[in-house]
Amino acid sequence: MIDNILNGFASVFAVGPILGIVAGIFIGIIFGAIPGISAIMAIAIILPLTFYVDPIIGITMLLAVYKAGIYGGSISAILINTPGAAASFLTALDGNALTKKGQAGKALALSLFSSVTGEALATIVLIFVAAPISIISLQAGPIEKVFLLLFAFTVVGSLAGESIARGLLSCCLGMLFAMVGLSTITGAARFTFGYTELMAGFTFTPMLIGVLVMPEILNVVRKRNMASQTLSLQRSTNPSDNRLSWREFSSLWRTLLKSSGIGTFIGALPGLGSSTAAFIAYGEAKRTSKQPEKFGKGSLEGIASAESANNAVCGSSMIPMLTLSIPGDDVAALLMGAFLIHGLTPGPMIFFEHTETIYAIFAGFLLTDLFLLLIARSGFRFFIKVASLKRYFIFPCVTVFAFFGAFTAGQNINDVLILIVFTILGYGMRLVGLNPAIFIIGFILTPFLEQNLDQAIAIVGGDYSRFFATPFAWIFTALSMFFIYSSVRLKKRQQANVT
């Protein structure tokens, strides 16, 4: 494994991947810092540009956008109490309180160091855990994979949706849309209604941009009459307020380690995501803190716990995707799409079929942390200035990039029509409480389910009881039931708390 890691570093230490990482970090921080634009939006728009470069460059660039975007969300959270990403909500509580005390520089520095610490630790776990898990998951045959995929649909659908029914309905709709076009198993044309344009199914990139990115723009358009706040960094006259001392940072190492661990664990579970990780880590840090009363009023521990946990999710959310082919959240689903477009099928075989590429991507992950630290540290003022641009400068450009991204996928103007249709669908889904991210996960995983189901049926023949002859079937069925039960309980408890 060490040889593979060293080879990975050798591949990534080249002009192309490094330029990709640097560009990705710039784009990610800027997009993350602008309220109303998220990291996922940046990844979806940048995705088509990566089709034409080597997978090592393209994927490391997308991962750099992801990591930097999650961190960028904390800039607007700290400076104007408006989280650029949902996961930065708790950072806004303590970070903005520090800004009001004239300690914005300290809050931004701590947020950066905590983000990088969380990301680096989670990446190390990813590197050392993913390959061994993949060896175990290689033992799984088509029957086990069918149950595993059903488990993934259940968990993601029941945990991530507004309600269990809405989450699972979103997943089913995604599955149905994935079945439009020629069946890869039988070759039959399904739901094409005689339109040859539908034979190849819906093009992934325009659909993705339509469902995940464009509704965010529509939200901004809808709220266009609301005043927008301008980001600005006020320097305090007291130098210690503008920086984070080594003593302050080292006093937080327990919180950082614990929160990174929580973030890594939560990220490895499908369906929970970075917001959940930040909330759990923040709660745990407050519970064990010597000064819990400071939380929400400018606590350094609060910022460290929330930021390290939500950034740790970036690395560990790749574990289920790379080892089991299950994207845990919307960003992982998008990255899985990127892997597929680049000819890399996420799953246990990726460690054997594309060893050099995958370890180069891992090395790129670690390198991204280093560059993020350097670039963000030296360019606070620049990023704040760019992120402060008026929305009538930003969103016309984003619209054109979305159009360009959709067109680039197949150099076909009909793909722009797909973008428009899925924009309306994605926005409508948000309005009625359906979850577009689960829709995308359903869309991506359905071909795998269909293929494995067909193989499983061929294996069992007419004796369907053989489906339950494997212990995996019982384990995953039990786990699915458990997740639905715990999700019902969790939602009932949340409702009780509200009332």
Add this chain to the structure above:
Amino acid sequence: MERRKIDIILASILILLSIIILTNDGLADGGVETDLGSLFLPRIVACFIILFAGTIGLQSFIKLSRNQPLDEHEVISTTGFLGVFIYIAIFIAYWFFVPYVGFLVATPFVMLAIAALLGGRNWLVLTIMSVLVPLIIFYGSRQFLRVFLPTWSL
């Protein structure tokens, strides 16, 4: 706008579509014979759609019939919807005209229209931006990505 009524309408439509998937064999055309058939998985998914859409529709119907007070997430605010419709109309016009007038001609107008929609009145800067961005994208994609955006064809 009350989301419960939309839930009931949406659930009815989805259930109807699912019933069509379950009963119409003409939705799959051609292909080889297999144990499961081409419509096996779509039909399983359709059954689940009936189950979940039915649950959502039924819950909303019960709440509606009992006149239960609306939760925060059950109200859809229509404020600003006009802007959304205008934006979508601009995008549809963009898609329609690009094959005829080309990317370089259509894009500046679209960018200016969206900027105006978002309250931009700084016309000089906006015009410069609306001309420069398409130029950079057009020639950048041609040179570096080998992506050829539509040009004037009238």
